[in-house]
Structures are given as structure tokens and as C-alpha cells.
Amino acid sequence: MKKYLIIGSGFSGAVIAEQLSKDPENHITVVDDRDHIGGNCYTERDTETNVMVHKYGPHIFNTDNKEVWDYIQNFCEMVPFINRVKSVYKGNVYSMPINLHTINQFFNKAMKPEEAKVFIESVAKNEIDEPQNFEEQAMKFIGKDLYKAFFYGYTKKQWGCEPTELPASILKRLPVRFNYNDNYYANPYQGIPKDGYTAIFEKMLASSNIEVKLNTKFDASWDLSEFEHVFYSGPIDAFFDFKYGRLSYRTVYFEKSVAEGDYQGNPVINYADPEVPYTRVHEHKHFTPWEQHEKTTYFTEYSKETEGNDIPYYPKRLKDDMEKLSLYEDEVKKLDKISFVGRLATYRYMDMHHVIGEALDLIKKIN
Incomplete structure (x- = not known):
């Protein structure tokens, strides 16, 4: 029997566990310091409204990787879903990402696609x-x-x-569309699991040779010698007890509200004015348009620096962070039979499909 340890039950850990469990000779232990599986993709029914809530913020599955798209559908019915984000600025509601409707509305014009291209080129700072x-x-x-x-x-x-x-790399590419396409994502495969994300993780971790231990915080002092391989998906700096200092993240927190009927008529609305303290409001009944609910629950989202007990969301990757990361990566290279996987362990912002794809690729190499 080969024993494996996986730290974290988000998509990195769950995919790796599911793939390893196909060999009945493998015994896989998954530990997570939270009281539930699924990491930040965890979903649950709101007790007051029965709306399926994305507890840690909206997750719309989208990918251009057919292998990943086919893989995830082994564990769920993925209902097609188009994310149409709006943005409020100075009392007006605009379509995002910036498209021909946004441009014409903002500048009070009625330009055709080619006219809008020429116009944007004329106002863009081409000298940079x-x-x-x-x-x-x-x-x-x-x-x-x-x-x-x-x-x-x-x-x-x-x-x-x-x-x-902020580094320019955060905004690698800014989608500007010179048509009226308001689909937030450009990937060909887009959807939301009919029964929520938690049901996916339950199926992934259902094999009899997978043992899940919740409320179990990994400690670097653990004896890992009994395991064939260890997969770590927690923060890379925490693994090394922050010996080179903490990497910086932004985190988010939410204020929940319940109302009758429909609060804002859309899943996600951004608030662009700097004097508005929150970044966006998401109304979760709109993520499941195939369901009917008399009441609604919506979450006002705020952003702040990550402190000791906060859940890290977005790696800042500033100059000081990258210098520390390099030192931590040198420490990783010294370790044997330990793989650092996922967003926190590699200190990168990754979408769900990237995490799943990398986990599948890693198992192919190890096996």
C-alpha cells in the first residue's frame, strides 16, 4: 500500500486525491483546516432563502481546455451560464467588459465598430x-x-x-470589444454546476481509499516520511513558518442581506466610484436562473489587506513579495517528494480551470 498526504481540499487537492484513488492500492489522506471541503469554491444552501450561495464569492466555471471541461462534468451537470457583469459609475449603469455599448453610452455616441476602434485609438495613450x-x-x-x-x-x-x-502585469490584457458582446468571459466552455460546487467535491472525495480529516491544520513539524508523496496547497510562506516574512495578499469580506423578490436584477454589479466603500454586490439567485425563489440573498463585497486570521485571496506580487517568493522557491527545491500545488502554494492568481488542469498534468507526471 502506498500512502499519500494531501493538504487542502480545494480543487488542487480534490483532483489529485480523485486521480490517485483509482489505484485501490493507494491510501490517500486529505486534511483541511476548515470545517468543510471545497476550499473557496464551497457552496451551500442559505437557510433563510434556500438560494445556493457561493460562500467565498462568485465562481463561474469557464475554460478553453476541453480536457478540463470534460473532466469536471464527470462529477456534475454543468448548466450553461453567461456572466453579464454591470458597473455603476456616477449614477449610471454600464456593461462590462468594455464593449461597443459601453463606449457609445459613456461618450454619448452611436459609433459603428470601425468608428469606435478609430476613436479609442485616438484617445489611448499610444506614446506609452x-x-x-x-x-x-x-x-x-x-x-x-x-x-x-x-x-x-x-x-x-x-x-x-x-x-x-501596481505592476503592469496585473493587467496583462484588457478586453475591449468593438461589438455588443457583453459575455464577461471569452472562453468557449462556460457554466455553473446544477447542484453547486460542494457536490462536485463530495463525489471527487467519495472513494473508500480516501480519508478526509477536517478541522485539521497542517504543521510543518509533522513527520512526512511515511508518505510516498505529499501534495501541499496551502500558503507557501506558512509551510516554512514565514522564515523570510509574509507574502502579501488582498482578502475580501462580505455583508449578507436578505430581501423579498429581486434586489438588483443581475448576478454581479461592480461599483467603480472610489467614494463607494465596497467593490461589488453579488446576488446569488441569479447564478441559478433555473431555480425559483421568492426571497433573495445578496452580498456586499469589501476588500482589505490580509491579516493573520484572514483567508488570502489575491496575491499582490509586488517587488518585495517576489524577492521573498524566490527565497521560498529555493527552499521548495531542497525538498523531496513534496509538490506545491494551486494558487496559494505557488503564489499565483489562478482560475478554477487552471488549477484543475495543472493538477491533472502533475498526476500524469508522477504516475
């Missing part, structure tokens, strides 16, 4: 050859007015600093 920060990257794409309206305030609230302090 190599953007040095987030602000310059955005200005190069769309110019000052659209940047100030939809990105400056929102980004400042999201990251807790001036956009000029």
Missing part, C-alpha cells in the same frame, strides 16, 4: 511604449476617461493602493 505600472497599461489600451471611470477607483479599492504602485 512599455507600461511601467497598472495605470500606464490601462491608459495605453483605453485612454484616460475610460480608465478613470471603470478601473481607477475599483482597482484602488480592490488592491488598497494607487494603481501606479
